[in-house]
Every structure is written in C-alpha cells, then in structure tokens.
Amino acid sequence: MNIYDIIFYLFAAVTLLSAFFVVTTRNIVRAAFFLLFTFFGVAGIYVLLGADFVAIVQLIVYVGGILILLIFGVMITNKITQVDIKTGTIHTLPAAIGVGLFTGVIGAVILNTEWFEIKTDIPVSTLSTLGRMLINEYVLVFELLGILLLVALIGAASMARK
Amino acid sequence: MEVTLTHFLILSTLLFSLGIYGIVTRKNAIMVLMGLELILNASNINFIAFSRFGNFGLQGQLFALFVIVLAAAEAAIALAIVLNVYKTFVNVNVDEIDELRD
The missing domain is CATH 1.20.5 (Single alpha-helices involved in coiled-coils or other helix-helix interfaces)
Structure with missing residues (x-):
C-alpha cells in the first residue's frame, strides 16, 4: 500500500462519511456543512485522478456557489427565529432496503466485470x-x-x- | 490493495446510493436538492475515472465540467421554485404540497 492508496482511502472515507451524515442528520444547516466536506472529498478524488482543473472548478462552483445558494434557501424558507431548522424523514425502512438492493446489484456487476484498463498518461x-x-x-x-x-x-x- | 478503476466505481456507486436515499426519504425540498447534488457528484467521479483509466483522452473531464455547469443552472432554478412554493404554501415539505390531488 503506497501513499497514493492511503490518500485515496482517506478522501473516500471523508466523502462517504460526510455524505452519510448529509442524508441522515435532522438539522438542515448541519447537513449543508457536511455537504461542504463531501464536495472537498470529491475534489480530492478528482486530483487523485489527474483532473486538476475540474477539482478547482468543483471547489469554486460547488462550494462557492451552489452550497451558498442552498444555505440561502435554508435561511429564507425556515423561520430562523424559532429554533425549528429540523426536518423529518419518511419511508426510511423501504428506502434503505431498496437502496441496499440497488447498491448490491451495481456493486456485484462492477466487481464481476473484467475492466480493460489502460493507464493513460x-x-x-x-x-x-x-x-x-x-x-x-x-x-x-x-x-x-x-x-x-x-x-x-x-x-x-x-x-x-x- | 492497489487502487484501480474498480475502487473509484464502487465509491461513486455508494455516493449515488446515498443520494438516492436522501431524495427518497427527505421531506424538506432543499434536502432533496442536496441528495441531487450527491448524485451529480457520483456521476462526475465516474466520468473522470473512465477518462483516467480508458483511452479516451480528456473528454471525460470535459463532460464533468459540463455537468457542473448544468448543476449550477439546476440549483438556481430549483431554489427559485422552492422560494415560490414557500410563498404560496408557507412550508417546503414535499409530502404536504398536494393541492393537485383530489
């Protein structure tokens, strides 16, 4: 395991953990901040894949633009004065089962396919x-x-x- | 274990699934939008991973850029719609906005 692999696992863990918190936390503002870490993690993955310009654009457009827009949406459409920035969830169990099945099928397909890789420069x-x-x-x-x-x-x- | 194309594809599958889960379970329309952003990021990881490990040149990265532009346009439009929905219904919970149902 060399340094490239360690950095990959680090960024993948940051991305997936914060994405998990985005879809599970009940506080909207907290979800928006976890989304920030997800975008940073994905930008790191882009750098590992040799896409430096796309990583910078990801940081500028997503973190600087879309996330700010989402936070503005949260602030405008919630009564900030009352502390009621919570949101409920519905159908969690059927959704978890369906998404789990979907992930299993796609993951099995990916793992069982012989990918023909050419590592281009x-x-x-x-x-x-x-x-x-x-x-x-x-x-x-x-x-x-x-x-x-x-x-x-x-x-x-x-x-x-x- | 050396990191190959499979690792990146699995990562993007997991991100995509989390996005789908967020879209299906969330009540607040803005949280649904956040799930959508996760899905777009997963698709971008796929584009760039195939651009790196396939013999396609940089076209994958170019399409990732196009996807980012479309995501920006989509976020702006969606926020404007959410704002109008909030003015009309006073909340943005997607399960309570059912005026068209009789």
Whole structure:
C-alpha cells in the first residue's frame, strides 16, 4: 500500500462519511456543512485522478456557489427565529432496503466485470488541453451551455423576484 | 490493495446510493436538492475515472465540467421554485404540497 492508496482511502472515507451524515442528520444547516466536506472529498478524488482543473472548478462552483445558494434557501424558507431548522424523514425502512438492493446489484456487476484498463498518461496540467478542446471540437456545446446558463439565471431571478 | 478503476466505481456507486436515499426519504425540498447534488457528484467521479483509466483522452473531464455547469443552472432554478412554493404554501415539505390531488 503506497501513499497514493492511503490518500485515496482517506478522501473516500471523508466523502462517504460526510455524505452519510448529509442524508441522515435532522438539522438542515448541519447537513449543508457536511455537504461542504463531501464536495472537498470529491475534489480530492478528482486530483487523485489527474483532473486538476475540474477539482478547482468543483471547489469554486460547488462550494462557492451552489452550497451558498442552498444555505440561502435554508435561511429564507425556515423561520430562523424559532429554533425549528429540523426536518423529518419518511419511508426510511423501504428506502434503505431498496437502496441496499440497488447498491448490491451495481456493486456485484462492477466487481464481476473484467475492466480493460489502460493507464493513460495525463499531462501535468490539463488546462491547455481542455481549453483547446473547448474551442475546437466542443465549441457548439460550450456556447449552448453559456446560453443555457444565462437563460436559467435570468429565469431564476425573475421567478424569485415577483 | 492497489487502487484501480474498480475502487473509484464502487465509491461513486455508494455516493449515488446515498443520494438516492436522501431524495427518497427527505421531506424538506432543499434536502432533496442536496441528495441531487450527491448524485451529480457520483456521476462526475465516474466520468473522470473512465477518462483516467480508458483511452479516451480528456473528454471525460470535459463532460464533468459540463455537468457542473448544468448543476449550477439546476440549483438556481430549483431554489427559485422552492422560494415560490414557500410563498404560496408557507412550508417546503414535499409530502404536504398536494393541492393537485383530489
């Protein structure tokens, strides 16, 4: 077991434990903070997989944007003055059984498949390759995503304002 | 045990299952959104793991970036909807908002 494996298990444990607390804790604000640790763990996994730029984007967009948005949603839609930021759960036992079965099936499929692995050499910085791909083969997707994001944000702002 | 593609796939399966569990069991709409974010992260781990261990170049990482952009748009729209639901029904519990049921 070398240092790479130890770091992988560390980040995987952080990710899975905090994700478990996100879906089980009753306090919404606490769940949002555990979600922060989940995103950090996933960013670490990205770095281990050689995706440095995606890891940075994950930190900036998820932690800096989406999580703040979720916390704002929590603050606006709960009466913060009363201490009632708890939330209930329903159907926990059937959901646990169903999800457990699903995980078992997918896990068995993954473990029993002979994966054909080629460990490609990822360049030290993926940024220039990704940038070239974005303005060459994927320029249409890139522009469409830009328009989609613009329309979505304008729509969200006008829906939330009225 | 050396870390291979299988480890990353199992990790993403577990994350996906936790997200599904959160979506199914939570009452509060914002908690359902958090489950959704877990699922999107699991799919991103899969994209990047296959990009690393398959011979596809960096296309997996590019699609992970696209997924992150879509997640941002989805979170903004969903929060606006949740806000309007809160103004109309005064709570955001998805099991109590059943006006359309007769």
